[in-house]
């Protein structure tokens with residue numbers, strides 16, 4: 001298979017194309033804050049030490065993790081990503097460490113874990129803040145010893161996978177709450193990268209929006225001046241992912257060569273005041289109504305993805321599904 005030669009950035013020396021990303025998924029970094037982050041990423045890349053990537057949801061933590069890997073000496077080896085929050089603890093343990101034959105009902109044969117799959121490469125543990133405490137102890141042991149033991153087996157064997165983890169939570173706060181082991185925290189946070197929220201790097205907004213528009217199947221020339229103005233002034237609580245969804249929305253609705261303000265999602269082209277029920281007096285709605293509104297807003301910002309919305313809301317997918325089903329008269333979300 002023909003491999004495209006990566007071009008490195010003249011400012012930071014990084015290769016902006018990461019493996020596994022499509023041709024257009026270049027890392028946009030026009031803002032000083034992102035330039036600084038990429039420089040730091042390039043300094044961390046050659047090391048084998050763990051890296052913790054912190055930042056609000058949708059800021060681009062996985063993009064940074066892939067860039068780190070693509071610029072490391074491990075670039076030719078696998079980048080294996082696992083979302084810690086998506087699996088129950090027991091399943092996650094056997095996913096990470098593998099299992100022996102007959103380790104549990106249904107384990108017909110032995111299976112390699114993701115630590116082994118990522119050997120020589122990078123193991124990306126996304127949403128590490130959600131990892132159950134017993135598994136944290138096992139992860140710590142694997143990091144300290146450089147060895148893993150498959151579930152249901154006695155022997156350990158060496159693995160050489162670089163650990164990169166990410167969380168949208170404040171890990172120090174998780175430690176204070178007793179939800180994250182302090183010793184593991186110290187081990188993981190030696191090299192830390194903070195991905196800034198989009199509202200703190202306005203210079204990236206339009207380049208990102210244009211790149212996302214270019215990825216759409218429909219050929220559109222760009223955004224109207226009013227749409228650009230709105231994209232620049234919106235606070236983007238869902239960060240780059242929310243911007244990406246807004247651009248998709250705009251591209252789907254555009255009737256001319258440009259995406260106009262009216263084509264963007266409702267919460268953008270309405271005035272901020274209209275987005276709230278009534279700011280004239282105190283908001284005295286009951287909790288269920290506020291919850292419903294928030295859930296539907298997050299779901300919209302996630303382009304309708306219930307998995308994504310559940311993760312951002314910090315609830316299980318089933319819980320979200322049940323709640324949506326309860327919102328009678330709104331079949332759109334309950335299906």
Ligand SMILES: Nc1ncnc2c1ncn2[C@@H]1O[C@H](COP(=O)(O)OP(=O)(O)OP(=O)(O)O)[C@@H](O)[C@H]1O
Nearest residue numbers: 026027028056057058059060061062063168240241
């Ligand atoms: N700097 C960037 N350049 C180009 N695309 C980006 C950039 N940052 C983020 N994206 C795109 O935005 C989307 C969200 O990014 P990503 O999944 O890396 O965010 P995240 O911080 O891991 O989000 P979450 O906290 O929800 O897991 C992806 O589609 C990604 O390709």
Ligand SMILES: [Mg+2]
Nearest residue numbers: 061062126166
């Ligand atoms: Mg992520």
